[in-house]
Amino acid sequence: MHEKTILEMRNVRKTFGPVVALDQVDLLVKEQEIHAICGENGAGKSTLMNVLSGVYPYGSYSGEIDYDGKVRQFKNLRDSEKEGIVIIHQELALIPYLSIMENIFLGNEQVERGSINWDKTKEKAIELMDRVGLDADPEELIVNIGVGKQQLVEIAKAMAKDVRLLILDEPTAALNEDDSEHLLGLIRNLRDNNGITAIIISHKLNEIAAIADMVTVIRDGKSISKIEITETSPLDEDKLIADMVGRSLEARYPEHKRNEDGEVIFETIDWTVYHNEDTHRLVNDKVNIQVKAGEIIGIAGLMGSGRTEFAMSVFGKSYGSKIQGTLRLNGKEVNLKNVGQAIHHKLAYVSEDRKVYGLNLISTIRENTTLSNLNDLLKGFSIDREKEKAIAEKYRKELRTKSASIESKCSELSGGNQQKVVLSKWIYTNPDIMILDEPTRGIDVGAKYEIYEIIHKLADQGKAIIVISSELPELLGISDRVYTMAEGKVTANLVNDDLTQDDLMKKMTA
Numbered sequence: 001m002h003e004k005t006i007l008e009m010r011n012v013r014k015t016f017g018p019v020v021a022l023d024q025v026d027l028l029v030k031e032q033e034i035h036a037i038c039g040e041n042g043a044g045k046s047t048l049m050n051v052l053s054g055v056y057p058y059g060s061y062s063g064e065i066d067y068d069g070k071v072r073q074f075k076n077l078r079d080s081e082k083e084g085i086v087i088i089h090q091e092l093a094l095i096p097y098l099s100i101m102e103n104i105f106l107g108n109e110q111v112e113r114g115s116i117n118w119d120k121t122k123e124k125a126i127e128l129m130d131r132v133g134l135d136a137d138p139e140e141l142i143v144n145i146g147v148g149k150q151q152l153v154e155i156a157k158a159m160a161k162d163v164r165l166l167i168l169d170e171p172t173a174a175l176n177e178d179d180s181e182h183l184l185g186l187i188r189n190l191r192d193n194n195g196i197t198a199i200i201i202s203h204k205l206n207e208i209a210a211i212a213d214m215v216t217v218i219r220d221g222k223s224i225s226k227i228e229i230t231e232t233s234p235l236d237e238d239k240l241i242a243d244m245v246g247r248s249l250e251a252r253y254p255e256h257k258r259n260e261d262g263e264v265i266f267e268t269i270d271w272t273v274y275h276n277e278d279t280h281r282l283v284n285d286k287v288n289i290q291v292k293a294g295e296i297i298g299i300a301g302l303m304g305s306g307r308t309e310f311a312m313s314v315f316g317k318s319y320g321s322k323i324q325g326t327l328r329l330n331g332k333e334v335n336l337k338n339v340g341q342a343i344h345h346k347l348a349y350v351s352e353d354r355k356v357y358g359l360n361l362i363s364t365i366r367e368n369t370t371l372s373n374l375n376d377l378l379k380g381f382s383i384d385r386e387k388e389k390a391i392a393e394k395y396r397k398e399l400r401t402k403s404a405s406i407e408s409k410c411s412e413l414s415g416g417n418q419q420k421v422v423l424s425k426w427i428y429t430n431p432d433i434m435i436l437d438e439p440t441r442g443i444d445v446g447a448k449y450e451i452y453e454i455i456h457k458l459a460d461q462g463k464a465i466i467v468i469s470s471e472l473p474e475l476l477g478i479s480d481r482v483y484t485m486a487e488g489k490v491t492a493n494l495v496n497d498d499l500t501q502d503d504l505m506k507k508m509t510a
């Protein structure tokens, strides 16, 4: 690592109306270092990076930015990109119906004599794809490749712009273990072999420990501490957490007593599902899962194991074709034809993709919270607005959703706080059975703990909870029992007594 400073942000302050998102933030980044920014949901991490990259132009914030030895006053993204600063946002910005190569050179086309040179575009795309380890056809459309590959397209795109400072906002949030490993390896490689400096935002502390040279902690819009990580002084995660949340966390997972004697209220018998479009491809093969009232069960499986397909096909056939098998809810066989019927039968599915299934971003917290259960708010023929407000307020407090008020638009919330609104919305429908698909993705450690407590509370009220998660420590931390899946089949049903990650991995790859 060099000792030369490449970036210094001093005393940055940024407000949105009455909301102070950043106040007195300092950030100092050395050349060729991997610098992590950590902090709770809503702490101001993304906002700080948007200030740096000119998304929020000079004049809309106060404070100073020195980059590469000069004071900078970027007016927009292009300005910062010209200097080699490239930001990859929390929500990827690729165009789904354009090819990989078109995306790589979007806004940066290989133009010769007034028109795009496609041969050159393809040739260069292949070269860049090779450098980032992306194995695909450059003419493949973005919609047809997985998120792991999409993330690599973003990096190839950054490299096409001669990036010197690469900013990654939660790059691995939606990636599986393998893709995450590959991505982190690539970032290391870019640092070591291409002299690139990286700023990475992540809620995965093990990842920070593995990759960062330095961490800056932000809390409530203020920079709190800097923690250096070296081979001889590895990251002290407890200290990092304490700095992030402002108190020490005794444990990552709250204590919970198992509920043993409920009735089975969720059961699938030989649940079999074929792919949505490719209707010959089997995605769930005779899946038998039982959950008792009061039980929290986990489903562990790698990408492609059919976990999400199972959940969605059960949830009113919102995924799949040629669905066969029996679904029993509260002891009765049901045939749910759509999501409405699923909700009516007190089944809820909280999805991993909050943008698509979970949240209406242009609506407020209040509207989103109550949307799925408006019946409960009817007073005669109209909606009881006072009650609606009270409900939204209650969940905002309980889940500690950080926002100016319940009238804040969801688009203005930080990523993790959007996820809390999705949870509120489903809890309010008062389901008997809740399937939570990656419920803590993008959520900070402190808020995760709160979400686990909520899950416990729901179980103690006699609800059946199914948690799908790629984070094995999380499954082990909260489940009473774990089903493992591989290639569409259930491979084991394990009681969570002294269960280890290894035990799960063995069955997930069986």
Ligand SMILES: Nc1ncnc2c1ncn2[C@@H]1O[C@H](COP(=O)(O)OP(=O)(O)OP(=O)(O)O)[C@@H](O)[C@H]1O
Residues within 6 Å of the ligand: 016, 019, 020, 021, 039, 040, 041, 042, 043, 044, 045, 046, 047, 048, 090, 402, 403, 411, 412, 413, 414, 415, 416, 417, 442
């Ligand atoms: N466009 C906006 N309008 C109003 N408030 C905003 C806007 N963008 C961000 N905020 C507020 O600024 C604060 C910081 O948000 P930011 O997105 O930077 O958080 P974050 O640290 O990236 O959180 P997360 O880990 O959840 O992504 C939050 O309180 C958020 O609600």
Ligand SMILES: [Mg+2]
Residues within 6 Å of the ligand: 045, 046, 047, 090, 169, 414, 415
């Ligand atoms: Mg963010």
